[in-house]
Every structure is written in structure tokens, then in C-alpha cells.
Amino acid sequence: MAEKGTTAYAEGGSAERRRSSVADINLNKNLDAKIANPLGDIPRDVLMSDVEYFATTNGLTEHMDLLKKGALVAQDPANYENLDLTEDEKAALRVEVTRKWKHPFLLYATIVVCSIGAAVQGWDQTGSNGANLSFPREFGIGGGEEPAGPDNPNHDRDNWLVGLVNAGPYIGSAFLGCWLSDPINYYIGRRGTIFVSAVFLIITPIGGAITQTWEQLLITRLLMGIGMGLKGSCVPIFAAENSPAAIRGALVMSWQMWTAFGIFLGFCANLAVKDTGVIAWRLQIGSAFIPAVPLAIGIYFCPESPRWYIKKKRFSQAYKSLKKLRNHELMAARDLYYINAQIEIEMDIVGNSTYIKRFMELFTIPRVRRATLASFTVMIAQQMCGINIIAFYSSTIFAEAGASQSEALIASFGFGLVNFVFAWPAFFTIDTFGRRSLLLFTFPQMAWTLLAAGFCFYIPEDSSAHLGLIAFFIYLFAAFYSPGEGPVPFTYSAEVFPLSHREVGMGWAVATCLFWAAVLSISFPRILSEFTPTGAFGFYAGLNVVALVMIFFWVPETKQRTLEELDYVFAVPFRHFAKYQTGTWLPWFIQRYVFWKKDAQLKPLYHFDEKIKRDLKDVRRPSQAIKEDGMKNSSGI
Secondary structure (H helix, E strand, C coil), X not given: CHHHHHHHHHCCHHHHHHHHHCCCCCCCCCCCCEECCCCCCCCHHHHHHHHHHHHHHCCCHHHHHHHHHHHHHHHCHHHHHHCCCCHHHHHHHHHHHHCCCCCCHHHHHHHHHHHHHHHHXXXXXXXXXXXXXXXXXXXXXXXXXXXXXXXCCCHHHHHHHHHHHHHHHHHHHHHHHHHHHHHHHHHHHHXXXXXXXXXXXXXXXXXXXCCCCHHHHHHHHHHXXXXXXXXXXXXXXXXXXXXXXXXXXXXXXXXXXXXXXHHHHHHHHHHHHCCCHHHHHHHHHHHHHCCHHHHHHHHHHCCCCHHHHHHCCCHHHHHHHHHHHCCCHHHHHHHHHHHHHHHHHHHHHHCCCCHHHHHXXXXXXXXXXXXXXXXXXXXXXXXHCCHHHHHXXXXXXXXXXXXXXXXHHHHHHHHHHHHHHCCHHXXXXXXXXXXXXXXXXXXXXXXXXXXXXXXXXXXXXXCHHHHHHHHHHHHHHHHHHCCCCCCHHHHHHHHHCCHHHHHHHHHHHHHHHHHXXXXXXXXXXXXXXXXXXXXXXXXXXXXXXXXXXXXXXXXXXXXXXXXCCHHHHCCCCHHHXXXXXXXXXXXXXXXXXXXXXXXXXXXXXXXXXCCCCCCHHHHCCHHHCCCHHHHHHHHCC
């Protein structure tokens, strides 16, 4: 039988069988919203012969028995208790579901290193935030000429130049750094790309600290953007590809949590050096190199992404990497075979292509185009919500509210603290409530808190409530942002693209985010001057409402799906998705949460193909019963 199976596989039979198991699901137009297992309908003896060929042709013969067991578990994850496995193997599979946070040290070490990368970005944002109070005057582009203020003939020019310098890293990222991610990943992998980014992020802040003109400072910040773009495009992918599906959201969202921590540390650094005189702004900008050092060192000790190895057909190294990231060799063998099977199906809709062609396919292949639109939506929403007008210019805003320089830095420190503390709830909710639900809840809250902060500027400045209420509503705004739109964009964008387009897709998403961050950074000093603080805050409150509508129609849920299962989610046309949201979900929401009808039932949009779906109660003892979603997601990463 092995010989027959091998021949069939060699002639493309195995891939054909996997395709036939999902033949009724169009991976570009999935109108039935089914999610299928590509191994589900393959007869056992044929599956075993396929595994034999896979192991023989890819240098994995010594692991053939484990690969066979892993393939059987992947084919029917709910039925592992009835398979011919050792008690140790069954125990490991039970632990995977019942103790979803129990994973090897190296998995968490990898996430910690990725988190350090995120802290670099947050620290830089706040370094420039504090420096805004000093460097423009030193370089003669903001209060450095008399008369100061609006009567200065160079007032408008200065506003644009300060904004341009602050936007430098985001311009460099959006136009160069993000787009270099795909080719650099191709040649040196995820770890190599992150190391290159760390080198840029060590050198450029130090360079910025010793500049003598605003032009020199702008150049160092543009070069910093190359490192930020590479890091932002690669680190979330690296974390997502190494993480198990059940906790992937929580692990990948650590990007935002530690970006918030970096913002907090940056504010701490600003306060620590605020009394050092004329060099204060240099220390504030230069200190951003500190977290890049452990990033450059730590990435050396992390296992490379197994999916990157699989993409390169380096299956033996992929297996070694998976063994470091999973609790048992059986899980590594299962994930190796299952991921490769899913990728073979995926390649049917995306094929092999050049870099330019892959970029064009972001907008032409329906399944990929939907991911492109969804990632664009969550990324641009991060700028539309207005968080970065606070992150970039909080010191300026509090100064406009009548605070002294020290008071503005202390108030900004409070914003950084709130932003970090309230990022923690998402660690526990992003994989339970889901990405979409967090966004739909938090955007309305951000809109009204931002509007309230704007109206508080009308309180007379001599009133003790003036600065206090402005700070209160800004902090409340940050408290709603941090568990919602804060962690979701980078987590979501790292998930939604197929492996073949993941680097260029994430580059597109991060470039979208950082380009609009640059627009915001350049324009906000002028907006603040022309609109007044109340008008500026009201403008961004309105953009929150626009972003909410975009999310409602264009952002599907991705929680607790393997990265390959998302091919089926994004195969559902958005007009079909929008029809479900308006015709099914919205009426249910109104019944359940407006009229408080607890018996209101919601018909799910996505469901497993009935041909492969099993009743879990029939295959497990009652004491082992676990939620179906949890069992389903033990089948891959």
C-alpha cells in the first residue's frame, strides 16, 4: 500500500486528494462560509502512504512514525483518545487543551524578544514627544526667533517643519522600511530581518542625539524609519507564526502592550532628564537606542519561524523549530504535516510569484484582496482614532491647556502609565471576546471621551478643573484605546494574509499605519493652530465614528482560527459578510443588549464543513468534554 500511495503522491495524487476534500469550497468565493480540514476525507491507508512519501522525500524518515500519528491527530483532532497513541502522547494532547498557557520556555522567550522590539517604537515616540518642547527652539524652527508665537512671520513654516521632523521615522518606514521586509525576509528569514532592524534602531537614535541642525535630525529619523518599518512588518509575523492558535492573539498583542510599555519608559526617561538643561532633548531622543540592544542580542537565541522553513521546503529545520515551540514531539509532527497540507491548498489560489506580482495580487486575488482591505481598515483606524495626537504631542497639548513644562511632562507620564496598564486586559480578552468585538466596543467610547476632552478646553484656565478634566478624559480615552484598537491592528494584520503574501501584505499594512502616522504628525501642529484644541479633538472624535462603520463592514473575526483556516474566512465575499452583519448580527445585538432578551439566539456565520464535523460528545468521556472551539484549535498553530 505504501508503494501505491507513494506513486500517487509523486504524481500529484496527495495534493489532489487534499484539494478534493475541500472541492466544494471556493477559496476565493466561499458563499457557505465553511471551514474545512484538508485531511478530513482522505482514507486512512492513503493518508499513511502520503505521510511515508512526505517523510522520505524531505529527509524525515527517522520521524515517520511520529508523522503518521501526527497526521491522524490532525485529521480528526477530537478523536485522539481512540487513536493508537502512548499514554504520554495522549496526556500531552489533553494538556494542550485544558492548560492552554502551558508551553515551552523558548516560545515565551521568543515573545519576550518580540516585545522588546515593540518597546523600541514606543520609546522613540515619547522621546520626540518630550524633545518637542526644546529642539525646535534650538534649531530655530519653533519659538527660536522673535517675535514668538502666531505673530512670527515663520510661524506656519515652523509648524510644518516640527511636524516633518517628528514624522521622519514614519515617512522612512512607509516609503522604504516596510517594503524592504519582503525581500530581506526572503533571503535571511524572520530572525535576520529583526536583527538588521535592531542595528538601525541602535545607531540612529544616537545619531539623532548629536545632530547640529534640524536637517541632520530629519535624516537620522528617516533612517530610523527603515529599522522601524522592518521591525513593525516582521516582528508580529514572527510572533504569530510561532504561536499556538488558542493563545495567538494574546501573544501577538504583546506587541502593543510593550509598545505601550516603551511609551511609558520613554516618558520616565523624559522626566529623568528634564532638568539637564540644553542637552535634555538630546538625551530624550538618544535614549531610544536602549531597548534595541537586548533585541539585537536576544533574537539570536530564538528559533526561526517554522512556517518560513516550510515555505523554503526546509522541513527538517521546520520540525526542529516546532519541537522547541511545542510541548511534545507529536505536536511538532502534527503541526508540520498539517501546516504543509494547508499551504498546498493555499498555493492553488495564490501560486508562485515575484515580489512585484505579489504586491499587485494584494488587490487582484479575491481572498488576498479582502485581507488587504481588512488590514488597511484596522491600521488606518489606529490613526483615525486620534491616539497618536496624544502619543506624539501630549506635552504640547497639556502646555496648550496651561501646564508648565514640568507639569506637561508629568501629565504625559500619566498618559503613558494609563496606556500601559490598560493594555493588560486585552491579553486575556483578545482570544475570548475576539479582535472584532473589542473594536466594536471601544471605538464609540473613544469618540465620546475625545469629544469631552475637547470641550473641557472651554473651562476657564484659572479654574482648577480646567487641566484636571482635560487630563482625566485623555486618560479615559487611553484606557478605552489600550485594550481595543491598541493591540488589534498589528495582531490582526500579521494573521490575515496567506503565507505566500504574508511579508508583502504585512509591509502594506504597516506602511498604511505609519504613512498616516506621518500625515498626522506633520499636520497636527497646523490643525491644532487652526482648529484650536477643541476643534482638533472634535475632528478626531468624528473620525472614530467613521472608523467604526468601516470596521463593522470590512473586518471579519479571526480569533482561535489557525492561520491556514483564515483562508476560508477571507474567502467569504464582503457583501455576503456585510449582509450577515446587518441582517443577522445587528438585530440579534439589539434584541440581546438593548431589549435585554436573554433568549435571543445568534446564528453563526462560519461553520465546519458537515462532511468532517464530529459530535465531540460521542468520542470523549464527559469528564474530558471541552468546548468544541478549543478542541478544534488543537489541530495546528
